Amino acid sequence: MNVTVYLRLRHRIQVKPNEKITINKLATVIGDPQLKEQIENLEIHQVQKHDKSIIVIDAIQIIQKIYTLNDEIEIQTLGPTQTVVEVVYKKKDVSKVLLVLVWLLLFVGSGMAIMNFHEDVSMQKVHIRLYKIITGEVNKKPLLFQIPYSIGLGLGMILFFNHAFRKRINEEPSPLEIEVFNYQMDLDKYVSMNENKESMEKIDEH
Structure with a gap:
């Protein structure tokens, strides 16, 4: 049976x-x-x-x-x-000097990207214009808008990535985690097709 x-x-x-x-x-x-x-x-x-x-x-x-x-x-x-x-092989210890250099590179790079974006869209002029519309005065350094905007920009990035340092804010995956997941799925599919001889038959060149 x-x-x-x-x-x-x-x-x-x-x-x-x-x-x-x-x-x-x-x-x-x-x-x-x-x-x-x-x-x-x-x-x-x-x-x-x-x-x-x-x-x-x-x-x-x-x-x-x-x-x-x-x-x-x-x-x-x-x-x-x-x-x-x-x-999974044993990981080598990461050099602290290399870690600091990578951190500085990412920090400066992301800061430059944000500043270049604000320069392209003339964010300072927008703040000056908004300040004039609301108060009726011209102020070339409208900190009343710029300070809350800077704080909100940081908080927005935390909410977007759904992480505050190592702590997850909620169970919903962040867009970055979704992209990493999709990348991993595509990588696994590629590996399955190329590593497994049963999945692909190649022409014998000899």
């Missing part, structure tokens, strides 16, 4: 160098409890140096491995058909 097992591959996982990749790390398995445990403990791949930092595991590889355990199992796959495995 055939037994049905359901597999749902994870989109992306992280492993350490030389780690054994078993099915329970790659997918969620649903089925007979005893059979499920046996399937989850099956080893699919052993991380080696030549794997570098990215490995792509296809659902076919997992199915083939399960059939070595029992070829009468009926396997139903759900969700992604591939899992991108990222090998």
Whole structure:
């Protein structure tokens, strides 16, 4: 009698160098409890140096491995058909001097970008004009508008990025996080197509 097992591959996982990749790390398995445990403990791949930092595991590889355990199992796959495995190596300590230089570069660069934008749209003239419309007086340094505007600009950036230092303001993702997520999805798709030999057949030039 055939037994049905359901597999749902994870989109992306992280492993350490030389780690054994078993099915329970790659997918969620649903089925007979005893059979499920046996399937989850099956080893699919052993991380080696030549794997570098990215490995792509296809659902076919997992199915083939399960059939070595029992070829009468009926396997139903759900969700992604591939899992991108990222090998996380020990990070090197960041130089404090380099960190300060990068911070200064970003600070000065963003400051210049804001100032150039204000110069392009003549923000000072706008403030002077608004001050004259409201008070009837001409003031070339309308601090009554410029100070609240500067404070509001900073608060607006905090709200836009949804972070105050390391603290998240609310659960809604920021536009920057959305862009990083979309970039990661596109990168994973590219890696899946180019790293997995089963996904692309190339012409033999020889």
